[in-house]
Amino acid sequence: MPNTRFQAATDTLRPLGFQLASGACSLPQYLDAVADLLKAAIACHRVTVWLLQRAAPNATLQCTAWSSFSRGLQIHRCALSQAAVQAYLQAVLDTGVLAVADLREAPLLAALNTAYCEPEQVLATLDAAFVVNGQAVGVVCCEQIGAVRDWTADERALLRSVAQTVTLDLARLASGVQPGDDCSDDVRRLLLALHPPEG
Numbered sequence: 001m002p003n004t005r006f007q008a009a010t011d012t013l014r015p016l017g018f019q020l021a022s023g024a025c026s027l028p029q030y031l032d033a034v035a036d037l038l039k040a041a042i043a044c045h046r047v048t049v050w051l052l053q054r055a056a057p058n059a060t061l062q063c064t065a066w067s068s069f070s071r072g073l074q075i076h077r078c079a080l081s082q083a084a085v086q087a088y089l090q091a092v093l094d095t096g097v098l099a100v101a102d103l104r105e106a107p108l109l110a111a112l113n114t115a116y117c118e119p120e121q122v123l124a125t126l127d128a129a130f131v132v133n134g135q136a137v138g139v140v141c142c143e144q145i146g147a148v149r150d151w152t153a154d155e156r157a158l159l160r161s162v163a164q165t166v167t168l169d170l171a172r173l174a175s176g177v178q179p180g181d182d183c184s185d186d187v188r189r190l191l192l193a194l195h196p197p198e199g
Contacts, residue, residue, distance in 0.1 A: 006158045009041035013162060017169040021176065027186040031065035034166055038142060039067040042126070042155050045145040050080075051130075051138040052193040061085050061139070064186070084115035089129070089136050097160045098127040099151040124149040126156065128163035132171055137193040140166065170194070 016033050019025040025033070035047040046068035050061040063078040088109055092098045100106050101124050103117050117125070124144035129136040140163055142155075174194050177183050183191075 003154060005041045005043075006154065009037045009158060009162065012037050013165050017165065017172070020169055021172055026184065027173065027190065028065060030169070032067065034140065034162065035065045035067035038140065038159070038162060041158060042142050044126070044142040044149070046122075046143045048141045048143060049138065050141070051190065052136070053079075053189060054192045062189075064138075080112070080115055084111050086111070088112040089139070092127050092129045092139060093131065093134075093136055096128070097156045097163075098125070099156055100125050100127075101150045102148040121146050123147055124151070126151045126159055128159045130163060130167040130170060132167060132194055137167075137170070137190075 013034070016025070016030055016037075020027065020030040031049045035049050038044075039047045046066060048063050049065040051064050052060060053062045060082045061080045088098075088111070091108055100109065103109060103113050103123055103125065106113070109117075116122070120143075122143045122145060124147065126142040127139050130138040130140070140159065142151075142159065170190060171194065173187065174191050177187060177191060
């Protein structure tokens, strides 16, 4: 029998993509809604969505959306450097979905743990990348605060499916922008992440 929370997340995501493409919702509104639906479906403490900021080399990943059950779970570190995320991004790309039950037992992620997870008290994370042409342009992270957690196969499958759908929606949004179009700073940064300048 299918998990009704997971089905609801999938059913909600489809119209969100149409709203983004039509301009009925902005990119930040879309990403906030993705975070909300994942938080409800997976029942983790917090979901964060990060996009690459290629125009700001000292802030490789920028948190652009987040959702949590508690207003007390404010996010304090919204920009992570290349050094902090390089091994992490490679691990997400290598695995498709990175499921870490206890970050203290993941030496490969030590730099990310020091820069972000320990200060934010994230002990377990379930992450997937938005991948275009083999390159990660962003990630979505389901975070467990102050507790370890074994992520289920169903939770991994849902996150993989959501990340793939979001990737398609982001690519579709970018493809609809023509040179010279007036677009928001958020969309401009997305275009730069998807199509970095050569050289």
